[in-house]
Structure formats: structure tokens, C-alpha cells
Amino acid sequence: MGLSTLKERVQARAAAVAPDEDIRHDRADEEAPGGHGHDVERFRADIEAALPKHVSVDLFMAALRPVLPNLRQCIPASVVQSVITCARFGLIPDGQQAVITADDRIATFLATYHGYIELMYRSGLVRSVVAGLVYEGDEWDYQPTARVGEDFVHKPNLLASKKDRPMLFAYAFAWLEGGARSAVAIVTVEEAEEIRDEFSRAYQRAEANGKKDSLWHTRFPDMHQKTAIRRLAKLVPKSAELRALIEVERAAEEGRPQILAAVDPETAQLEAEARRAARAAEASQDVPVSRLAVKTRGRAKPRRRNRDRNKRR
Incomplete structure (x- = not known):
């Protein structure tokens, strides 16, 4: 239908x-x-x-x-x-x-961020998605100018309890069909909190009424990871379905x-x-409009020296 x-x-x-x-x-x-x-x-x-x-x-x-x-x-x-x-x-x-x-x-x-990843896979444009959270005590390195595969490394400390370690940042990247890899999307805890405070009406309302029951309150790691996945969505080829999902959440x-x-x-x-x-357009009202270059058509004008020579003749 x-x-x-x-x-x-x-x-x-x-x-x-x-x-x-x-x-x-x-x-x-x-x-x-x-x-x-x-x-x-x-x-x-x-x-x-x-x-x-x-x-x-x-x-x-x-x-x-x-x-x-x-x-x-x-x-x-x-x-x-x-x-x-x-x-x-x-x-x-x-x-x-x-x-x-x-x-x-x-x-x-x-x-959820799993839902976003599911739609990326369905698009047929993304081969695999790697996402994770980095905690204090993990081994990691990020060098954006390094060769792909060596620019980002994360080795989590699997034996240490996450409850006792502060979260540092969330990351996500994707391998695309054809073998290329996207840039790495990284969102620090501070960035996630700023996005939450500015854009989440549910969080703002839960703070105001004292219930503190929004997903940002109850599932902060998942929402933090989702923020990195949404940032990744801007870095990979998007299907119509993924664009629609972004618009629906907006x-x-x-x-x-x-x-x-x-x-x-x-x-x-x-x-x-x-x-x-x-x-x-509204934002550009106060910005002076620069003059556009005018492209002339037809034959170029002769140089002045040639015009003077023709007059003498």
C-alpha cells in the first residue's frame, strides 16, 4: 500500500x-x-x-x-x-x-543506536559498523592524519569494572562497500552533555519536574553512543530511509x-x-553580497595598442 x-x-x-x-x-x-x-x-x-x-x-x-x-x-x-x-x-x-x-x-x-546501525546495514552501502565507549584505564590512540587502520586504536580493559572508571568518549566508524572506511566520529562526555542540555526536551522536562526519568537519565551510555552513531550518519552514504529517520527524530x-x-x-x-x-537566507541578510564575476561572451576586445595602430591607418 x-x-x-x-x-x-x-x-x-x-x-x-x-x-x-x-x-x-x-x-x-x-x-x-x-x-x-x-x-x-x-x-x-x-x-x-x-x-x-x-x-x-x-x-x-x-x-x-x-x-x-x-x-x-x-x-x-x-x-x-x-x-x-x-x-x-x-x-x-x-x-x-x-x-x-x-x-x-x-x-x-x-x-536506539542499534536501530541506526540496522538501517545503515539495510541501505546496502555500509558493510560493517564499529562503535564503542572508551573508559579511563583503556588503551587508546587517535591520530587523524595517520593511515586508515592506524589512525584509531582502542583496547578496552576487559577485567576492570566500568562502574569505577569515568567514561571518556564514544566513537563510531564504518567500513563501506568497496573497501573504503569512513572518518571516525568521536563524541566526548562533555559534548554529549552539551547536546543533551540544548536539544533534549525530554531531559529538560525531567530535570524541571524532578522525575529524572528521561533516557538521558536512565540510559546515558546508550544515548552517548547513539550521539556518536548519529554523527557517523553524516559521514557515510545515507539511504532515503536513514534520512527519514533523522528527520523523524528531529x-x-x-x-x-x-x-x-x-x-x-x-x-x-x-x-x-x-x-x-x-x-x-535570514542569516545572510546582514552580510554584504559580494559582486559576482561577469563572464563576457563573444570575441575579446583588441588590446589598446592595436586600436591605436588602426586609427593611424
């Missing part, structure tokens, strides 16, 4: 679950009806239509059912759209490939509906490029 048709079906079904809420899942003042999460079973056909052919709907639903009780207080439309968004990428919401979390009564789909960060980016990745990509172009 076409993605545009799926988009229309999701909008219609979301309205059926909560007639007063559209797909934008605007927050309402009243509490969401308890137990609505189990209504997702009604959308089994829509979930199966969204899933890639190689992913079993039975496996997906089995992983989803234990998650639903945690989404009871979420707005119904957001539960539907997050589940179908997850299915669109063929990632299982089991905490390994993907998670669906409650963020201020909005159900939100997020891929939509969550900006408070926009994820499903609209997921079911129509080409439109989402064009909209993202238009937004970036608009921001660039």
Missing part, C-alpha cells in the same frame, strides 16, 4: 481513537482515558501495512504489548502515530532497536508530529531543506 494512503489512514484512525484530537496530538487539559493503549490492537492491519515485508507483525506486536501500559496516560493519537512510525522503519520496539516512551503525555518513537525534538515525516520521507526531506534554506 502506498505511503500517502497510509498517511491518510493514520490520520483517520487517530481521529477515530480521539475525536477531539487531530494528528497534531495537541495537549488537552483533561486526563487521557485509561487503558486506551490496548486499542492499538485495532490497528494491526495498519501496522502490518507499514512494516517492511521482512518484519513479522506478530513479532512486532509481541514486543509492543509490554510497552503499552507505560503509555496509558499518553494522548491516544500520539500512541497510534508513534507505533506506526516505529513500524514504518521496521524496527522492533523492544528497547534494543527502538523505544516508545511517554514524554509529557506524548508517546514518542526513538531509535521532529520529536522540535515538537512536530513524527508520523508525517515518517510516511512521506521525500516530502519531509524537501521541507527540511526548505527550512534550512530559509534560515540561511
